[in-house]
Amino acid sequence: MSRRIPELPSAVRVLYAVTVPITAAAFLTGQLRTLVRRGHAVGLLTSPEPAEALRQTVEASGVTPVPVRMRREIAPRHDLRALAQANRAVHSFRPQITNVGTPKAALLVGLAAVLQRVPLRVYTLHGLRYETATGRQRAVLKLVERLTCACAHQVVAVSPSLRRQAIQDRIVGEHRISVLGSGSAGGVAAVAPPEPAELGRLRVALNLPEGVPVIGFVGRLVKDKGVADLLKAFETVLESCPDAHLLLVGGDDATDPLPPEVRERLETHPQIVRVGHVAQVAPYYALMTVLALPTYREGLGLVALEAASAGLPVVTTTATGAVDTVLPGKTGLQVPVGDPDALAQALLTLLNQPALAATYGQEGRSWVTMNFSPVHVEAQWLEFYAHHWQGRQLARQHPWKRGTDILVAGSGLVLLALPLLGLAWMVRTRLGSPVLFAQTRPGLNGLPFTMYKFRTMTDARDAAGQLLPDAERLTAFGRLLRATSLDELPELWNVLRGDMSLVGPRPLLMEYLPLYSEAEARRHEVRPGITGWAQVNGRNAIDWPTRFTLDVWYVDHVSPVLDARILLRTLLKVIRREGISAAGEATMTKFVGQQPTESGL
Structure with missing residues (x-):
């Protein structure tokens, strides 16, 4: 027997919060646009810089910007000022629902939402930073996560493995954390291949020879993404596949820098191509033979899902948030975390078996389309809001x-x-x-x-x-x-x-x-x-x-x-x-x- 699915009342005031607007541009544009089109008053509380990312998000979604300067790193004095500003902003916007995500914004705006007695408070958990931390830093980061979860009525993890880890680490009770469908905060849009002429120009610009196998990586060049492991694995691959190239799409991050010797090798190796941060990644997937994501932790490895949507086989790890992005033996391969030898062997398996790689790519595209389409994910969010809004109203x-x-x-x-x-x-x-x-x-x-x-x-x-x-x-x-x-x-x-x-x-x-x-x-x-x-x-x-x-x-x-x-x-x-x-x-x-x-x- 079926139950009637509740609907969110019209003109509900919803405030989203992320630390920097780049996050909103990457994950939230579809959600924001859907809510705005349904007649809700939607705000986005975030730092005003980068201004271009904020402008693009506002134009694409129709959301109202609510600027509050926040720093990603721990800065006690600045954080206290940001908390006061966030509290004033929440009071002024008068949201009936808040959805906070990313560590700093989630904590500050989550606390402000409690102080302002917002009726429905949601925390979107994008990852657990403490997983790769040690000592006092790990303890502090865990405490912050527990406090952030305590400020929310409901926590939404962006992947099943992330939910399991949060429960196992006693960050939040199992009844207050859920996953919508297969995961993801905003879904994965289909990746369309570029025009042949554009692809040719891009290949020439990168000095990437035609027909060579290309191992691709997309993401920040930091330790937690396993970049050092990828470098070791690539050097092993070259012993059996000497014409292979490594294409790195993404910039450095001073908060988690690579060892100097790794950075130097990435910059000087003749068969490693560094692109830096780009606004549109889609054309670069068309240059790759296989995507490698040897990450140590994720919320949900969206890069792996995007690559699969582009028809690429994927090699990733069994880390939290990565394990959910590959069906082993169907859409790609998984290797243990921190094992460059296993990573090299998995990459060689796909480079040496083009038919297998093509099959994985086809299966991956179908799987992502079926389980992670933005329309499907946005509908699940609407149902989530409606159900829990009804619950909060009943509780009052x-x-x-x-x-x-x-x-x-x-x-x-x-x-x-x-x-x-x-x-x-x-x-x-x-x-x-x-x-x-x-x-x-x-x-x-x-x-x-x-x-x-x-x-x-x-x-x-x-x-x-x-x-x-x-x-x-x-x-x-x-x-x-x-x-x-x-x-x-x-x-x-x-x-x-x-x-x-x-x-x-x-x-x-x-x-x-x-x-x-x-x-x-x-x-x-x-x-x-x-x-x-x-x-x-x-x-x-x-x-x-x-x-x-x-x-x-x-x-x-x-x-x-x-x-x-x-x-x-x-x-x-x-x-x-x-x-x-x-x-x-x-x-x-x-x-x-x-x-x-x-x-x-």
């Missing part, structure tokens, strides 16, 4: 309810601290560890959260190692906890955090989400509750249609009087131990969706 309704939840849950956790510890000890001695049962459940607007309860079942398994049915794992002690609802007490923590409410539809399983009808899905328009209208009208003994009808009725009639009535009736139900389970089940039968009736066809 019934302020009396949230206030009551905080007061009661906070007081309850304090007053019941000793009984909770006693119950935890009993669970530990009778059922073992862990004491708490933690499971991902859908919360407000269907967004996942981790729900906590006291454990009531054993981990007993059959001969094949599979968990036994719930009814067989539920112990007498567990039944007592469920009958008295004492197993639910840890959910007071969920209530205090805002994941749940004291009263609301019970949070069911994530796997049920796609099975709901549009009407049934309305149960997620309020926070899930420890108890609810369905719980005091049959609990687990009623069937699914009745349960959902009661849940939606509550959504439409929520009030302080109704909540008080439900809490009192819950106490009576617990004392009488009514409706604990469905007939023949430990709790309830599994929900498998509703079959449409004739009237609903």
Whole structure:
């Protein structure tokens, strides 16, 4: 069963923020233009220089520039001034949604958005700088990332591997970070080949002989991009392929300089062609035989995707953000990070097998077109904004309810601290560890959260190692906890955090989400509750249609009087131990969706 996809209301004020306008020109132009065309008021907060990059972005998208001078490097005094300017800019623009990206802008504008109480704050995570840092610098960069994520309601990683790494490093909780589709902030436009005459002129200008194999590299010439490894690999390639050339497209970066001996070799080697930074990379892909990206870290290796879109085979590493840009053995090859020998062998494989290289290029073009088209990515962003905007609006309704939840849950956790510890000890001695049962459940607007309860079942398994049915794992002690609802007490923590409410539809399983009808899905328009209208009208003994009808009725009639009535009736139900389970089940039968009736066809 499908759910209606929400739409973003008209004329929402959206403020994007990146440290320098070059980032916006490279990644955000399509997003900005799409939002502007849909009637939203869109601003771009960024440094005013380079002025040409900012002008091009404004002209291409129609966005309103909001200039704030920021430095990419750490500069405490300047950063404090920039924070004050960003705070004034956010206050003046009055955004309803902020989307921040790149480290400095994300932190400063993220903090300003918190101070200005922006309703929906999004952080687009383009990479993790600390991955290649060491010592104190690594610790500081990690702390900055955690703080930036804490300022956002939602974090969007530009690749699946980046999301995994951020979760693994405990930068952000898994329920607050997502990836849109296959990844990418703005998609990858199709790379059209240049005209033959233009290509010929470019080849002559670069003094690049016709017909020689060309290993291409696009990006900043810095250590983190693996340029030193590429140089070593290229020198190994020359032993077997002496006419090969290395084409480097990109400029130096003083923040991560190459060793002097590497720079000298790149500048003096007769078969290495350095182009420097260029505004349009597309013509240079047509000169390459294979693209090499031996990077140590990425957010998402867009260069590799662009090269694949141009029909090139790609050799990259297994680094974060690079691993997502190649289908090994289909669109290119992957090598370990920091292994120039493996890189050389992979390059030779493609240089020596033109048919294989051509197949990889064709497959890569199709794969990128199917998974990373700008139109597809921009549509996913619109759906993301609409869904989370709806969630934030729902979270702001019934302020009396949230206030009551905080007061009661906070007081309850304090007053019941000793009984909770006693119950935890009993669970530990009778059922073992862990004491708490933690499971991902859908919360407000269907967004996942981790729900906590006291454990009531054993981990007993059959001969094949599979968990036994719930009814067989539920112990007498567990039944007592469920009958008295004492197993639910840890959910007071969920209530205090805002994941749940004291009263609301019970949070069911994530796997049920796609099975709901549009009407049934309305149960997620309020926070899930420890108890609810369905719980005091049959609990687990009623069937699914009745349960959902009661849940939606509550959504439409929520009030302080109704909540008080439900809490009192819950106490009576617990004392009488009514409706604990469905007939023949430990709790309830599994929900498998509703079959449409004739009237609903």
